[in-house]
Amino acid sequence: MEYRINRRTNDRISVIGLGTSYISDSSEKDAIEALAYAYEQGINYADLATAGAKTFGYYGKALGDVRKEMLYQVHFGANYETGAYGWTTKGEVIKRQVDWMLSELKTDYIDYGFIHCIDEVKDWEAYKKGGALDFLLDMKKQGVVRHIGMSTHNPATAKVILDTGLADQLMFSINPGYDYQQGEYANGSSDERLSLYRRCEAEGIGISVMKPFSGGQLLDEKTSPFKRALTRYQCIQYALDKPGVLTVLPGIRNVQDVKDLLRFFEVSEEERDYSCLGDFTPSDASGICVYCNHCQPCPMGINVGLVNKYFDLAKAGDDMAVSHYNGLCVKADACVRCGHCDSRCPFHVKQMDRTGEIAEYFKARGSM
Ligand code: SF4
Numbered sequence: 001m002e003y004r005i006n007r008r009t010n011d012r013i014s015v016i017g018l019g020t021s022y023i024s025d026s027s028e029k030d031a032i033e034a035l036a037y038a039y040e041q042g043i044n045y046a047d048l049a050t051a052g053a054k055t056f057g058y059y060g061k062a063l064g065d066v067r068k069e070m071l072y073q074v075h076f077g078a079n080y081e082t083g084a085y086g087w088t089t090k091g092e093v094i095k096r097q098v099d100w101m102l103s104e105l106k107t108d109y110i111d112y113g114f115i116h117c118i119d120e121v122k123d124w125e126a127y128k129k130g131g132a133l134d135f136l137l138d139m140k141k142q143g144v145v146r147h148i149g150m151s152t153h154n155p156a157t158a159k160v161i162l163d164t165g166l167a168d169q170l171m172f173s174i175n176p177g178y179d180y181q182q183g184e185y186a187n188g189s190s191d192e193r194l195s196l197y198r199r200c201e202a203e204g205i206g207i208s209v210m211k212p213f214s215g216g217q218l219l220d221e222k223t224s225p226f227k228r229a230l231t232r233y234q235c236i237q238y239a240l241d242k243p244g245v246l247t248v249l250p251g252i253r254n255v256q257d258v259k260d261l262l263r264f265f266e267v268s269e270e271e272r273d274y275s276c277l278g279d280f281t282p283s284d285a286s287g288i289c290v291y292c293n294h295c296q297p298c299p300m301g302i303n304v305g306l307v308n309k310y311f312d313l314a315k316a317g318d319d320m321a322v323s324h325y326n327g328l329c330v331k332a333d334a335c336v337r338c339g340h341c342d343s344r345c346p347f348h349v350k351q352m353d354r355t356g357e358i359a360e361y362f363k364a365r366g367s368m
Pocket residue numbers: 288289290291292293294295296304305308341344345346347348349351
């Protein structure tokens with residue numbers, strides 16, 4: 001397993017985590033086996049916005065004994081009073097639900113208490129008015145909630161809530177479909193979405209990725225908006241390459257699902273390569289580096305994806321990106337303008353010129 005660190009909380013988070021959307025439909029035996037297996041394989045992060053109430057008991061039974069080694073994001077606003085998922089902004093309901101979730105999970109604390117699924121600013125107002133936010137803040141004050149997070153499908157709403165400074169973790173729907181304005185939650189332009197990811201990286205806010213396969217649509221050529229099926233591994237790599245992303249949370253139902261996901265660490269680079277998306281890039285995203293490194297190898301040894309990422313992050317105000325850039329053995333100023341990256345980039349980035357721009361930018365900031 002590979003891990004990434006949330007810079008605000010110092011939590012070490014597995015890059016593949018557990019989305020629990022439909023595990024509630026599994027038998028108790030299948031679910032407990034799957035969760036125990038995931039834990040044994042080093043998965044330590046789980047989302048608990050699930051389709052049904054049974055999931056919480058499954059987690060309690062499977063992982064109650066190793067609770068301290070797991071990190072849970074629990075949603076203040078997911079309501080399971082009927083047994084199925086519901087959404088609420090009512091503080092009193094949320095209080096009852098959180099008490100019940102803690103008991104089912106066999107725990108007395110929550111790693112990340114999430115402001116749950118706020119897609120519109122009016123929902124955020126209702127969340128505050130209904131007492132939901134006050135309850136979450138109170139739980140944080142009492143130490144029951146260690147950190148606050150938020151989930152949304154909308155970059156504009158994410159901005160409004162992140163501006164409060166409350167959230168250390170953002171759950172956001174990231175996949176090539178949504179980033180290219182295809183699919184149910186394709187909110188915001190490519191640039192707006194990428195700016196959100198960069199902001200999170202710059203401010204140390206971790207992103208946990210929901211819907212990495214667009215609800216499975218991207219995995220089937222009949223439902224893929226690109227008329228071509230992508231693999232799970234292309235989608236996971238795509239999400240992990242985005243700034244700020246710490247973990248991807250695909251849904252699982254049984255051990256085989258977990259095994260299939262973990263093959264991500266065994267497959268070849270070619271199987272993770274998503275450069276085919278270059279053919280589907282909309283005009284407003286064309287020419288924007290997605291840090292895929294398909295243009296490697298640079299004859300001078302420049303890690304093109306990485307210098308692009310540090311450049312974008314530094315411009316977004318991330319001073320750590322400047323020091324990371326300064327720590328590179330080979331920097332953009334080593335470019336000999338051979339043109340290889342231009343000829344290889346599937347996303348139509350004029351990288352040769354951009355590498356020069358990057359070298360100038362960091363030189364102006366004192367890079368040697
Ligand atoms: S320049 Fe193109 S190929 Fe190279 S990392 Fe950026 S998007 Fe990928």
